Amino acid sequence: MYNILICDDDKDIVNALKIYLQNPDYRLFEAHNGVEAVEMTQKEEFHLILLDIMMPQMDGITAMSKIREKHNMPIIMLTAKSEDTDKILGLTIGADDYITKPFNPLEVAARVGSQLRRYTKLGSGTVSKSILQVGSIELNSDTKTVTVDGNTVNLTPKEFDILKLLMKEPGKVFAPKEIYLKVWGEDALTAGDNTVAVHIRHLREKIEITPNDPRYIKVIFGQGYKIEKGRN
């Protein structure tokens, strides 16, 4: 089930889009200007936004950059004419696609589907999707909770972040240095050499049945750590 926000000042257009996007998997919301759209994203979690470029009060481009400060869902811009300038301006600051009016119903549905699919596909690895799953480990970013085989385990912030990083791309090998950079931040002068190794140890003690001979958090000697995707 996806929450989709349609934002256009022209109610006829909103209604048309609502019809085109009739789909049991879509929950459709509407806004009629940029301010409203920004406010709604603060209350509800959307998976995709259709955003008109030209609107009263706050234009779509400004609205988008406001939204993008906090959220990371795909945004499809709606443009009245095919004004290349506007198109490009909108795209450059972060839209994922755009559709020109008048709409082709099938095209609208296809583009929306494409973005959602792409998002969730990548999301299984990258975007801020709140629940990650690998094997019988479940990590919920919203509640900052991790369960293994249904049992909740308490992780410290650093442990949580490291596990999240690994779980975002299961199977991918992360060098300790890379983990350090991504979890601690790009600056992070306090580069303790083996501090990552220590956290990994703690993680293994909490997550693995046998912290020595770990089933999930594996090491590739000289390359880094990874979380095991499939069975062990």
Add this chain to the structure above:
Amino acid sequence: MYNILICDDDKDIVNALKIYLQNPDYRLFEAHNGVEAVEMTQKEEFHLILLDIMMPQMDGITAMSKIREKHNMPIIMLTAKSEDTDKILGLTIGADDYITKPFNPLEVAARVGSQLRRYTKLGSGTVSKSILQVGSIELNSDTKTVTVDGNTVNLTPKEFDILKLLMKEPGKVFAPKEIYLKVWGEDALTAGDNTVAVHIRHLREKIEITPNDPRYIKVIFGQGYKIEKGRN
């Protein structure tokens, strides 16, 4: 620096796109049919592909699904007319965007930039699966894994790097000195003379059935090592 593959059977179109995408950050490659495109993705790591839907030998959609089996970079489809059917068909199985001919230069640049930006932003690094294939050897840079005939072999970092170097350009001969420079780094004071040979030996022991009389890692006396492309 991004590697971009442009694939179209019409050379004029390829050239036009090359001009539109003139950018110091882009390294442009070209292919002229689907088969070629698929092969190229096995040798080089691309960050984005522009793929024509209608091509001889293998159409763009088939090519895309082949590529998507191994790789995960954004793909932008190029469509001749605005045939909604084709567009949507292409989109549904995994393209990230499409552009209709004739092209608007600015639009092409904008879309390409948009996809690259979106991708690297989401990935907060490299999302792309990168799998190199030569014969029945498969090398995955993300998981630092190598399989031969489906069997996983454990390589040390140096072994892995050397194999990767050879597999990036199958058939090309690399002098030991060159291998040393590229794998160890441009500085590399610790220039042991035959250390490369030792690693090659280890590699052969791990991936060849008969380490003496090797099938994959061949030597050209006085020239260097190469990995055998075709059958032996």
Add this chain to the structure above:
DNA sequence: ATTGTTCTTAATCAAATCTTAATGTGTTGG
């Protein structure tokens, strides 16, 4: 301030990996 938690440091250990060196084998050019 005191307590409890989390993070970092440091020291030690084990193991995998890398390099060296010594010697063997094959190739090439004169």
Add this chain to the structure above:
DNA sequence: CCAACACATTAAGATTTGATTAAGAACAAT
């Protein structure tokens, strides 16, 4: 044919990497 050279092979020891433990710093909450 033979010297010179390029690669092969092996095993030892040097180096690097990760594991582990515990202590004490930093931090947060009471």
